[in-house]
Amino acid sequence: MKDDLAKLIDRIDAARLNRRGFVGGAAAVGALATFGAPAFAADPVKGGILKMGLGGGESTNSLDPAVAASQVPFHICRILGEPLVDVAADGTLEMRIAEAVESSPDAVVWRFTIRKGVKFHNGAELTPADVLATLERHSNKDSSSGAFGIMEGIASMRVDGDVVEVTLADGNADLPYLMSDYHLQMQPASSVATPDDGIGCGAYKVVVNEPGVRHTFEKHADFWDTTRGHYDGVELTVINDTTARMAAIQSGQVHIANRVDPKIAKLLARAPGLSVQNVSGRGHYIFIMHCDTAPFDNADLRNALKLAINREEMLDKILDGYGSLGNDTPINSSYPLFTALDQRSYDPTAAAELYKKSGHDGTPIILRVAEGAFPGAVDAAALFQQSAAAAGIPLEIKREPNDGYWSEVWNKQPFCASYWGGRPVQDQMFSTAYMSTADWNDTRFKRPDFDALLLQARAELDTAKRTEMYATLSKMVHDDGGLICPMFNDFVEAVGEKVQGWEKNGVQEVMNGLAPHKTWLA
């Protein structure tokens, strides 16, 4: 059940992990022109209250960072907390609570030097012991931490003076990236028993916590980083209904609204007093086949279906251009060590040939889909059905209810629509969903050579060799996997004209949650 919850989370994440550099809508271009320049020209103005209208919050939310799952808890984590390290917009590491990080040559032992002079909201100074306590809590299964999967690979941890030393079971060159996970916000050791007390060391502290309704924060006077956190306070209003959220930004009641529906983004951009911002991320919309279940255990049939989908049309009609083409691998150019593969495109003739070669009996292939699989999933399935029919491949669409889709259909039925929110690095994405033993191997992709190469790449510190290994891994999934990935989706957000200092950061939605820290009101 929690599997589904976590997956659900992940699915919500996907909307946040939209991807795409820039789409040349005239409106969006105008928006960029007005935005880019003053952001660097002006000095930040201190003061004011930032109001954000956010979708993705429930009355069931908690302040405990470990269980944060949907968008609003993600933003709360980012507002209240500070991670050891963060991933910058360009994919480089940014030191936060850790001042420096170094590893042993085999990437097994990692040493994080902890910054001095960082104060928690309760006035206490952060110590390496607090860092250790926080990390240990997330390593405990009972905490139900969303970062548990990351912490699982840690064999032991200890404090050594100003340093927190982490020893891994196997070498992992990506560990600092993994430590940027938004669940891993530093909390005082005294909060281990009450992790939902909201005490962190971030730029703002909790004033009002009404889950599913609103959350307000005030500036943390002792915040260590004076270049961030310009507002006197931040107000989050939970607005799950898209139309209501768009109305709130149009009528000026909020300064920032997340999750703009791509279908209305160009219309919205015409409204006065706001701009629509989009940035590419790692999230992607997919159709997945189980490689070990008939008829999908036949590689020819899998590849016939991959050739029978029209990616350009889908990007255009489902995302209205706010995204980028998929290439049947979960990796795109947002990843640090990306190598482009040849783009697979729609080819009904080749698809028909492969379909014939596969010897499939011609009965309709059932594709399960729900509106909640990804935004526009039902329409996308209909497009897929049309383009496949042109190649002589009969698809039968079976609509499933949203409720229970992630527990009853996804990862159970052999062919369905789904999405992934992406992961910070290739290793994590492949280990989560493409390793033979992974719980979430939702394409039942089981190749020992893939698993072996993945483990080898994980401990490889030579970037060039690693890049090559990841290209090979990507190609294995592209050629042989059960993943049909038509598109990567952008994060699309609406920003009021008073907000200055907006940056393009597609690690997570709304500037990777840093809008309250890095922007200011003109």
Next chain:
Amino acid sequence: MHPVLKLLVQRIALGLILLLAASVLIFVGTQILPGDVAQSILGQGATPETLANLRAELGLNDPPLTRYLNWLFAALQGDLGTALTNGQDIASSMGKRLGNTLFLAVCAAVVAVPLAIVLGLIAVRYQGRWPDRVISTITLATVSVPEFLLGYIAIFVLSVQFRVFPSLATVYDGMPFMDRLDAIALPVIVLVLVVLGHMMRMTRAAILNVMESAYVETAELKGLRKFTIIARHALPNAIAPVVNVVMLNLAYLVVGVVVVEVVFVYPGMGQYLVDHVSKRDVPVVQACGLVFAAVYIGLNLVADIISILSNPRLRHPK
């Protein structure tokens, strides 16, 4: 015993029995929801022994009847338990939401009920002429339009285009009363439009029914003004059906406005319930179900009592 008193006692007893029956249904309903509570709390971190511990802690190993009675007695004492998902006390977090819902419902009712009755009276007075037709057409139209669409239209016109009222109806503790009224203006307008037609049509039909009676003819022959006849002689005799439909609409305002809550981001009971149903937070769902059932049964009980009391034949038996 006075026959009215006897009738009232019967009604109230019946209401309580109904509520008890509803509580059984709610309990059984949440038990047959797919999924095990302990499993859904622990999720993927569940091991056989933690599952067993938690099941024992939650009393899930007891027979259903024992669990039902424990739950019922705790609920009677005001202890609704704690939410599984975020550990908050249900009674206090739901109390806030219920307060908001009642505030919205009362505000909408204060506008809608007098307006519906007055419009009904006017429609009867000018029956078949243009005021009647205009009133009927408009109220029927607003009833027929789905409420979320009405909400979006109201937001577009009054909030985005003319910026008269805010589109967000988020209310919170410590908000000044006038700000609260301003915040809920749009949802109140929409709710009034949604319930107006039903109440107004019922008022009109009930009074027209009475207008056929011989004593109305007598009143006309006495030379009374048409409006006096309607208001003084016909309305009191039409109260029973009108009160019934008014209460039905009030109950709707309390238990059925989740769509309006979502559109206007109003922190009421509906959204609270939906959030917890999707997370299988059974204690909250049970508590909400119980409160909704109590409101529904309570308001219908009030309607019954008013109908009984408004009937002179029952008040003054021979």
